[in-house]
């Protein structure tokens with residue numbers, strides 16, 4: 001499939017969607033076409049239609065086999081998209097039974113990314129962003145737990161690179177430095 005495939009990940013609340021949306025405006029203004037696909041939205045479409053979840057935050061609590069089926073359906077649709085694509089998703093999802101790979105072999109091999117981006121920042125900043133976001137039902141967890149999730153995401157990303165030969169890019173989205181994160185992501189997309 002022609003085009004650049006960029007998978008963008010980060011723990012909930014790190015601001016990956018904010019960074020993606022602003023970078024999309026810049027890259028499209030430069031005349032480089034990109035489609036921005038939200039993996040969770042593809043999954044949620046099916047989950048809602050089947051009465052499995054009423055909002056996207058309920059999906060990570062679903063049975064593992066159900067989440068895997070939803071992942072597979074989303075991956076099949078995304079893999080069929082031609083051209084430059086951003087996939088907004090998760091390297092790992094924190095479920096009540098442990099970390100679930102966001103991009104298991106059958107997902108990452110279907111998409112075959114050129115690069116996996118990890119959006120990161122200080123654990124305390126993520127904690128504050130989650131507490132300030134009233135539009136979502138964010139998991140309440142401490143900075144230590146957020147740190148563990150960010151570390152796990154690096155481990156998962158390394159395994160995806162081993163499977164596909166993609167590169168792994170870490171972009172820091174620190175408080176007051178959104179522009180810097182946007183500039184780095186835009187450069188990665190070019």
Ligand code: AP5
Pocket residue numbers: 010011012013014015016017018019038039040041043056057058059060067071088089090093101102103129130132133136173174175176177178
């Ligand atoms: P998803 O749609 O990815 O939701 P999410 O994890 O909650 O991520 P968001 O995009 O809502 O948050 P964000 O971290 O991008 O932060 P935001 O930009 O809003 O996934 C939904 C669900 O789908 C998952 O829970 C999972 O169940 C499922 N799913 C998805 N992919 C899956 C997969 N591969 N396998 C299995 N399940 C999957 O920003 C947050 C806040 O921070 C905002 O208030 C913003 O203003 C602020 N902010 C951002 N940047 C800055 C900055 N630089 N300085 C200060 N504040 C900032």
